[in-house]
Amino acid sequence: NDLRAMYASIGRPTPLHRAYRLEKELGIEGDNIKIFYKNESVSPTGSHKLNTALAQAYFCKKQGINEMVTETGAGQWGSALALACNLSGIKCTVYMVRISFLQKPGRKILMKIFNAKVHASPSEFTESGRRYWEKDNNHNGSLGLAISExxxxxxxxxxxxxxxxxxxxxxxxxxxxxxxxAKSQLSKIGEYPDIVIGCAGGGSNFAGTAIPFIREKIRGVYPETEMIAVEPRACPSMCKGKYMW
Known part of the structure; x- marks a missing residue:
């Protein structure tokens, strides 16, 4: 119940909208085809990342953990964990890829507002960071290096x-x-999707949207529902990557 209250405090459930203007732009008329979208941008930190940050911080607090540490690139995940830790009353430290640290001061400021410590990576605070920082303290950094730190x-x-x-x-x-x-909201207006579509990078956004509908597909309740993951052409790991263990 405490965790549910936290979700409510950050604006859940998020709104489900019908995309009337997109339908019009695509030349769709009437109610034969309807496009709905779940708006996760209304989160206090601007994305779906807070959904898992809240749960992780909550359970860490219950286990007696005093501090959580993570990496962030553009800052979405870092700001989400910073807020979650603040709400749960534990410390948060974020290693932010240096080029983003410099180019996105707004994200850095937001994390600090939530009382997180934010270090540009590579930093002088870890052995793995110092190896790069001492050679070039203006090194752009990388997500892999921030993870190592x-x-x-x-x-x-x-x-x-x-x-x-x-x-x-x-x-x-x-x-x-x-x-x-989304399932609950659609049911209130007598709708169920024929297609569930979402962007997929690491997969949490798409999976979070699709898995509840996949469950109904597997159970045979709605066997015809189609799931479509859309990934960037720059790194098409599912479309063109090697599938292996």
Whole structure:
């Protein structure tokens, strides 16, 4: 119930809108084809990332964890975890890719407003960061390097936990709040989707939306529902990547 209250405090459930103007732009007339979208941008930190950040921070607090540490690129995940830790009353440290740290001061400021410590990566605060920082303290950094620094920071103390905002199973589970809400909202207006479509990078946004509908497809309740993941042409890991263990 405490976690549910946190979700409510940050604006859940998020609105489900019908995209009338998009339908018009596509030349769709009448009610034969309807396009709905779930608006996760109304989150206080601007994206769906807060859905898993809240749950992770809440359960870490219950386990007696004093600090959470993570990496961030553009800052969406870092700001989400910063707010979640603030609401749960634990410390947050974020290693932000240096080029984004410099180019996106708004995200850095937002994280600091939520009482997070934010370090430009590479930094002088970890061994992995110092190897690059000492050679060039204006190094642009990378997400991989920021992850290395965050994990090294985490290993300093058993009361610190590293947090990841995408890809892993528990993140996908937390994100299903999106699809569960969408199912409930659609049912109130007598609708059920023929197609569920979403962007897919790490996969948490798409999976969070689609998994509740996939469940009904597997159970045979709505076997014809189609799921479509849309990924960037620059890194089409599902379309063109090598599928292997």
């Amino acid at each position: 965050a994990i090294e920071h985490c290993l300093r103390d058993e009361s610190i936990r590293y947090s990841l905002g995408s890809v892993v199973n528990h993140v996908l589970l937390h994100q299903t709040v999106i699809g569960q809400e």
